[in-house]
Amino acid sequence: MxxxxxxxxxxxxxxxxxxxxxxxxxxxxxxxxxxxxxxxxxxxxxxxxxxxxxxxxxxxxxxxxxxxxxxxxDLSHHHHLYCVDCEKVVCIKYCPDLQGYSEQAGRYGFELVGHTFALQGRCSDCR
Amino acid sequence: MxxxxxxxxxxxxxxxxxxxxxxxxxxxxxxxxxxxxxxxxxxxxxxxxxxxxxxxxxxxxxxxxxxxxxxxxDLSHHHHLYCVDCEKVVCIKYCPDLQGYSEQAGRYGFELVGHTFALQGRCSDCR
DNA sequence: CTGGTAAATAGGAATATTACTATTTAAAAC
DNA sequence: GTTTTAAATAGTAATATTCCTATTTACCAG
Missing domain, CATH: 1.10.10.10 (Winged helix-like DNA-binding domain superfamily/Winged helix DNA-binding domain)
Known part of the structure; x- marks a missing residue:
């Protein structure tokens, strides 16, 4: 391949x-x-x-x-959320605005290649 | 401080x-x-x-x-778009779904602390 | 101004990550 | 099966980043 x-x-x-x-x-x-x-x-x-x-x-x-x-x-598109204290990682089936990225890139004459997204938080155990 | x-x-x-x-x-x-x-x-x-x-x-x-x-x-919230070839960086005044992040984190019992977002593309000069 | 204290530093050491190059090898063509 | 070739590898070296500890220092309270 x-x-x-x-x-x-x-x-x-x-x-x-x-x-x-x-x-x-x-x-x-x-x-x-x-x-x-x-x-x-x-x-x-x-x-x-x-x-x-x-x-x-x-x-x-x-x-x-x-x-x-x-x-x-999990081959479906997803991102990650992790705890800033214990670093537990959770996969979130959420991508804020997949549609809009190309358009945003286009505004600056860019052809979109990829994106990065992640959320940081504090989990219930660490609060 | x-x-x-x-x-x-x-x-x-x-x-x-x-x-x-x-x-x-x-x-x-x-x-x-x-x-x-x-x-x-x-x-x-x-x-x-x-x-x-x-x-x-x-x-x-x-x-x-x-x-x-x-x-x-520029103190206003923004993210970055950069070219994967020449690494030119552009600030984009765009954050896909600031409202939704806390809710997403909340679904997993997390208190939101921060987020990361960036777009990668190929600029007009590098195409 | 002076002392107390937590924050920050320098310096050195440990890790993490990437770069370079000669050699090996998977896979495609014959 | 053999040849060919681009891709991948091992080994080594270079960078990048973080950690550790004894010492210094900014800043607060008296």
């Missing part, structure tokens, strides 16, 4: 995220990946997480304490 | 951003700041940029190639 190769490194990163059942940091993915491919470099992990996110297979979630990654299980 | 101190480091970071008239990276700010305060550490730059952004005096703009910072000259 699209000139991308299916490499063992790539496959196993997806597997690891799938098995994990939770969000992992790049470091955690690297540690687990090493058990199967001892020579894998951290650069490969980052490179693939970028690529996988670009094609929609994974999500990159930027928390205050760092980035975490998850396998995209 | 609010227990924050007005330190020379802090003041000069704001001055530098004000004089620059453009967005700067943390490294650039550090280099310029050193000319006035030779012993200043890069950590101080980051720490203050975080704080200044938290209180609204500066904006943190995350581009694909890294983060840049700008002084908040």
């Amino acid at each position: 699209k000139g991308y190769k299916i490499t063992p490194q790539r496959q196993k990163i997806v597997e690891i995220l799938g098995r994990a059942g939770c969000r992992l940091t790049a470091r955690e993915i690297h540690q687990r990946l090493r058990k199967e491919l001892p020579a894998v470099s951290i650069d490969t992990v980052y490179r693939n997480l970028h690529l996988l996110s670009a094609v929609g297979l994974t999500h990159h979630i930027q928390l205050a304490s760092g980035a975490v990654y998850e396998l995209t299980t | 609010k227990g924050y101190k007005i330190t020379p480091q802090r003041q000069k970071i704001v001055e530098i951003l004000g004089r620059a008239g453009c967005r700067l990276t943390a490294r650039e700010i550090h280099q310029r700041l050193r000319k006035e305060l030779p012993a200043v550490s890069i950590d101080t730059v980051y720490r203050n940029l975080h704080l200044l952004s938290a209180v609204g005096l500066t904006h943190h703009i995350q581009l694909a190639s890294g983060a840049v910072y700008e002084l908040t000259t």
Whole structure:
């Protein structure tokens, strides 16, 4: 597909995220990946997480304490809400104005490529 | 105010951003700041940029190639649109659904604290 | 003005992330 | 199956960002 190769490194990163059942940091993915491919470099992990996110297979979630990654299980478009204290993450099936983005970009002569959106809050446990 | 101190480091970071008239990276700010305060550490730059952004005096703009910072000259709420090729940044006076965010957060028992939004596109020069 | 105190700093160390390059490899073409 | 080639990798180096701790300092109260 699209000139991308299916490499063992790539496959196993997806597997690891799938098995994990939770969000992992790049470091955690690297540690687990090493058990199967001892020579894998951290650069490969980052490179693939970028690529996988670009094609929609994974999500990159930027928390205050760092980035975490998850396998995209829910393929429908959604965003994230997270607690600024405990960093609990919730997927919200909500995108404020998907229709309007292209129009906004168009006002400045831009062709829309993507958008980022996230909500930060304080969860019920942390109040 | 609010227990924050007005330190020379802090003041000069704001001055530098004000004089620059453009967005700067943390490294650039550090280099310029050193000319006035030779012993200043890069950590101080980051720490203050975080704080200044938290209180609204500066904006943190995350581009694909890294983060840049700008002084908040336009105090009205707005977001950014940038070109994925040349990384030109445009301020857009548009926030898709400010009203709805609290309600969305509320659905999950969260008290809204903040939100992030940005548009990525391809500008007229890069098409 | 002087002392007390929380906030901020410098400096060094630890992490996180990206860049570079020679080599390897998946996949397509033959 | 073999060749070809662009994509991907490992390894290393460079940057970017954050953390830790002892020391300093802005600012408040007396």
